[in-house]
Amino acid sequence: MSDERHRVALVGTGHRGAGMWGKELLAGWRDRAEFVAVCDVNELRASHARAEVGTNAPIFTDVDTMLAVAKPEIVIVCTRDDTHDEIIVKALEAGCRVITEKPMTTTPEKCRRILEAEIRTGRQIDVTFNYRFAPTAARIKQLLMENAIGTVTSVDFHWYLDTKHGADYFRRWHAYEKNSGSLFVHKSTHHFDLLNWYLDSTALEVSAFGTQRNYGRNGPFRGERCMTCAHTQECDFYLDIRKDPWLNTLYDEPAEVDGYFRDGCLYREDIDIPDTMTAMLRYENGVIVSYSLNTYMPIEGHHLAFNGTKGRIEIRQYERQAFETPDYDEILLMKNFGKVERIRVPHYSGGHFGGDDRLRDMLFRPGTPDPLGQRAGALAGAMSMLCGAAALASVKQGRPIKLKELGGLPDGIQI
Structure with missing residues (x-):
């Protein structure tokens, strides 16, 4: 295993950047990462974040200058979603490896631009889909790879954001489609990526509904x-x-x-994204998926079930509730004409039940095994983002949308 310590630039010093990819990265991976630049358009935020992270790396407010002066090997992108493409492409063209927060970007056009730049430069992009690394997700993936329920035919996937987490998206820049692509892109990219990874397939078509029922003008x-x-x-x-x-x-x-504040009114009349969403997805391997996302629930977590020719895998994951919850997840493995097996997966410390730590190991400790294919590149980032873009287009146009209609992939990459 290599002992190389990489020169890292952090671009975007908000909660996620300063936390997971700043303070927490140095706390556990200092032997692998050395910050050589902290970059943010808001110099005061960058200064505060640098102190919180615990680095003396120079501060930059311009990506071009940072790349030229600091000469990082790895650029970690944690800026507003709609700005990712510009920074990713510049970093790739400067010869850097890129680690980007999800979603990789917000529109099919920007998606295509990023993929073309990766092909052109030969540099690598990692998209930080940390839910893949959560222990329970890994156990489900193992069961599916073992054909525990035969051929998967359909999936029920329903995600619940509570009145703390869900509301938070509507306080911030995420509440505007031009910034986030809507929660179909910003948040659901996690869920669509999990589906793509679990099923080892690509969505072909999405039909969706979305409406605003609680936030915005409803206040x-x-x-x-x-x-x-x-x-x-x-x-x-x-x-x-x-x-x-x-x-x-x-x-x-x-x-x-x-002028950016993080406690914006949830009832601002110009909020233009849905807060209540459903979608149906049809996959290349024939699987059909029923999906929903609700953002003002008394519970936080999700319900997920895989229906197969020989049984069903089901889980209700509890992240935060108003009632007492266990310190483990329980996966139900139900065989047709057989018994129910209850598989308990303990919760581990750290973000996403330990998934964040496993993701950082994968990206900063060379040689980390990846038998489940958890590491996600730009194409995975593209396919999950395009599912969200197709869902939003379906809401607007009132019809099913085929992903290939969006034009988000370079020539030669087929859906």
């Missing part, structure tokens, strides 16, 4: 942001960002520089 009152709102006593969603030192440091004071 009984509204303001600009929680901190200045006149309705703090009557709003169930009131958030005092000053009570969270981490978020306060990264967002409140830096808001003076660029």
